[in-house]
Amino acid sequence: MSTVTSNDQQGVTTPGERAKIKARTLRSDRWWIQPAVIVGALIAFIIYSTWRAFENAYYYSEPLISPFYAPCLASSCIDGSSSFTPIGSWWILSPALIILVFPLGFRMTCYYYRKSYYRSFWLSPPACAVSDSHKRYTGETRAPLILQNSHRWFFFAGLVFNVILTYDALIAFRNSEGEWGHMSVGTVVLLANATFLWMYSLSCHTARHVVGGRLKHFSAHPIRYRAWTYMSKLNAKHPRYAWISLVGVAMTDLYVRQVASGSITNFYFF
């Protein structure tokens, strides 16, 4: 996609056989609200997550670990936050940056987020029947956007992260001395976060395709057909899960940060 230009001799305003109407759109409703809200929400998340990824502190307070730093793979990880540090000590930046590419790539190539940012950031189109004002448009036919087809790989990576974050939520059934059989607000927060992430992944279009959508012959595969039927229901709510899980990750991180920095105490139910 090219940059926005003021060229108005194209598309709906193409001279020639189309009805010659000057306006880029004749829509009279407030079509710009939705893209504006999405720009605001995504920018807020980007600012928060960038700050946190580089902060390199307050991401672990036994037994809670922030999802931005899980799994923590460098030797510099806070004591106790990780038992597996294959990256070693040469990594001097924030350990969040090692793993961030996976969730980031997963969301960047997600069909729903693609729709959102193509509309609200790239303005192609900003809203339906509102001219996109790009000089040329080739969509996802060539580099770099053809790489959106890698979504499937990020999807599988996302599943690995879900397993890790579920594990992190389960080991949060311990107290700050590492004894089992305890439960705190932090446990609930981590569990909720993992659940939302699972809902997001299971409602993914790729998941729906892999589970059964790719079949031609449903009646010959009754079990996969049933799984597909169920996943299709989840899939219809994919945008909702995309937002809930995004806000969830940020909130979970914020909670862990507040606990780790001592601003709040992690309340234990038992």
Added chain:
Amino acid sequence: MGLKRNFRVWRGNSEGEGALKDYEVDVLEGEVVLDVIFRIQATQATDLAVRWNCKAGKCGSCSVEINGKPTLMCMTRMNTFEENETITVTPLRTFPVTRDLVTDVSFNYAKAREVPAFTPPVGLEPGDYRMSQEDVSRSQEFRKCIECFLCQDTCHVIRDHEENKTNFAGPRVLMRVAELEMHPLDTLDRTRMAQEELGLGYCNITKCCTESCPEHIQITDNALIPLKERVVDVKYDPVKWLGNKIRVRSSND
């Protein structure tokens, strides 16, 4: 008669030359935009060209753009507008205009003809195969299509880029490809064709086709994205690629 309402209707010729003309017209309780256009035609502009057939949202003839939104005139109720709102009606802005509100939508038929027809296995006799409901329900959604071409009109790929008309067939046509790809008895593989010839890659899944479809067909979610996933299967999935090299997959599964 009822309330006076203000209409702006595009009047023009096949060169696209024309302008929005103002009409003040009576509107009765319960009317749709098409009724009002008829009244304008009967009382103030007897030469106003307008295409319609069923007045029931089923023939797909009365597609226009109302206040900038691609929609059916016969399904747009007057009570969805504010009483003092001026209602602007233009022809579809993606296709060549024939006259006034009538456009030439032959682009869509030409593109539809590029899709190879349903191809059952050779030698299959009538009655040899019984279709189960689960095998047809996906196609049934697509079959609700009334060929109004509002989705084709809204799609920014061709709406905003005339030059893409050569390379992009549009959501309606790609949905037909998806339908055939989901048919248990079809033996042709059109996935590569969808990507390489019909321009599926141009679609950036921004869902305007879905938003404008009067039959509420989930074009993007149920046809275009599944088709994109099929393209990934054959073109961009290394594991499947390897798998296909090692063992032959039945194309009928």
